[in-house]
Amino acid sequence: MLLGASLPTLQIPDVPLPLYDDALLCADTAEAFEEASHRAVSLVGEKFATVSAPTTGPTPQQMADRINHVNLRSPLGTMDQSFNELNDLYVKDAVYFHDTKYAAHLNCPVAIPAVVAENFVTTINTSMDTFDQSAGATLIERKLISFTAELIGFDPQNADGIFTSGGTQSNLQAMLIARNTATAKLEGSLPERLAKLRIYCSEDAHFSIRNAAMLLGLGYEAAVAIPTDAQHRMDAQALRNRLSQDVNEGLVPMAISATSGTTDFGAIDPLVQLREIASEVGAWFHVDAAYGCGLLVSNRHRHRLDGIEQADSVTVDYHKSFFQPIGSSALIVRASSSFESIAHYAEYLNPAAEAAETPNQVSKSLQTTRRFDALKLWVTLRTLGASRLGEMFDQVIALAEDAQQEVAMRAQLHLVADVQLSTLVFSFEDPEHPLELAEHNALANQIRQRLYSSGEAMIAATTVAGKRLLKLTLLNPNTTLADISEILDAICRIGTEILAERTTGDK
Numbered sequence: 001m002l003l004g005a006s007l008p009t010l011q012i013p014d015v016p017l018p019l020y021d022d023a024l025l026c027a028d029t030a031e032a033f034e035e036a037s038h039r040a041v042s043l044v045g046e047k048f049a050t051v052s053a054p055t056t057g058p059t060p061q062q063m064a065d066r067i068n069h070v071n072l073r074s075p076l077g078t079m080d081q082s083f084n085e086l087n088d089l090y091v092k093d094a095v096y097f098h099d100t101k102y103a104a105h106l107n108c109p110v111a112i113p114a115v116v117a118e119n120f121v122t123t124i125n126t127s128m129d130t131f132d133q134s135a136g137a138t139l140i141e142r143k144l145i146s147f148t149a150e151l152i153g154f155d156p157q158n159a160d161g162i163f164t165s166g167g168t169q170s171n172l173q174a175m176l177i178a179r180n181t182a183t184a185k186l187e188g189s190l191p192e193r194l195a196k197l198r199i200y201c202s203e204d205a206h207f208s209i210r211n212a213a214m215l216l217g218l219g220y221e222a223a224v225a226i227p228t229d230a231q232h233r234m235d236a237q238a239l240r241n242r243l244s245q246d247v248n249e250g251l252v253p254m255a256i257s258a259t260s261g262t263t264d265f266g267a268i269d270p271l272v273q274l275r276e277i278a279s280e281v282g283a284w285f286h287v288d289a290a291y292g293c294g295l296l297v298s299n300r301h302r303h304r305l306d307g308i309e310q311a312d313s314v315t316v317d318y319h320k321s322f323f324q325p326i327g328s329s330a331l332i333v334r335a336s337s338s339f340e341s342i343a344h345y346a347e348y349l350n351p352a353a354e355a356a357e358t359p360n361q362v363s364k365s366l367q368t369t370r371r372f373d374a375l376k377l378w379v380t381l382r383t384l385g386a387s388r389l390g391e392m393f394d395q396v397i398a399l400a401e402d403a404q405q406e407v408a409m410r411a412q413l414h415l416v417a418d419v420q421l422s423t424l425v426f427s428f429e430d431p432e433h434p435l436e437l438a439e440h441n442a443l444a445n446q447i448r449q450r451l452y453s454s455g456e457a458m459i460a461a462t463t464v465a466g467k468r469l470l471k472l473t474l475l476n477p478n479t480t481l482a483d484i485s486e487i488l489d490a491i492c493r494i495g496t497e498i499l500a501e502r503t504t505g506d507k
């Protein structure tokens, strides 16, 4: 049910699609719209059926040379011509996350029901801000929020939440609520209160937490990076030490943000311990489960999130481990009253007087006009069910665990931490060619770049303690151990080639 290379293609009709005199979607153009949509689906279906590499490896310059030539003041006149041009500018050289050699960033192949649901989202073009623009859509979103709250272990009668564009926005909103909660308890002018606030997260936490501190007027330094243990989980004792130091200095712990599935290592911070600490210091306890949220629907690994039910707020990115198309994320809060501090009422849109009887989501959102992204998840759950999504996430976790052996079998590759979710982070170091750190780092970047240019595979890279490392992020249940083995072989082959070129001075 994931969109992949086996998707059957539709027949492309042999008639040119017209340029509509009235190009707006309405009763008169519904048929023409359907025809054009079939054509678009055929083209993309055909592409999916024939993709055999994650990328063609274009450079930014090559793409710019093509795209810069387009004159936006001079329309092509037919949909066919637009599609042809689009194929050349984008489709044929796009990055295909469903390809089994794509192992770079936290992107998943997408569930077919979700992709198909997108037609309804964009065509009907519901806006989620108020009930009078959304009708059933609002209640569908609310039911999904309730369902997610239940998966987390919150009391769904008391919990609430809102769909957002992604984990960055969900984290920002969580920190906004935490900031308002903290400032309400303090005295003094607003700048004085803000200056005291601190957010504690691990040094491996996503940068959106630090950015949130800046955006909320606290300054980047207000996000305190706590050291991690060998498995890249936040060190609870180090947190305690830092908290007592900061509290002694008059600072106020506004929030502890735990990560359940760090971006690089998939590490899950010790939620139960961190909750306890947050309660001791009166801080908001947020869990960024943007990546690890797939565990919520896993029968095998759900226990890894134990403690999440004690959070004040949770970020879930369905567009990572629920196999949803971008964007699909939510912020879920344990107590619906948490939204009170950010509620806003506009006379033209959601007057306060109507708040009690009309379900207007805008008062809980950072956005006004907002897509009905929730529908994609809804159709996925109604078609496939949550357990199927959990099984798919289990599959990628098992694959990553098995892939550790594949790394260990290669003398040039060195895993830097045990696999915790579905990423593998390792270095390429040839025992026969010891390198200085700067040379090592340059080599890692070259390997990744050359792999990309070849189109053979796509991998990511990250830096830990100044050392550039290679990273595989596995989110594709269709990927096999043989695929991983081929990717690792390609890395070793390219690394060896580059070292040989350096030695012979070829390059």
Ligand SMILES: Cc1ncc(COP(=O)(O)O)c(C=O)c1O
Binding pocket: 106, 165, 166, 167, 168, 169, 171, 206, 208, 259, 261, 262, 263, 288, 290, 291, 317, 329
């Ligand atoms: C742990 C974590 N939190 C938050 C984010 C940000 O999510 P998004 O890219 O959906 O904004 C990411 C992105 O990779 C992440 O890994």
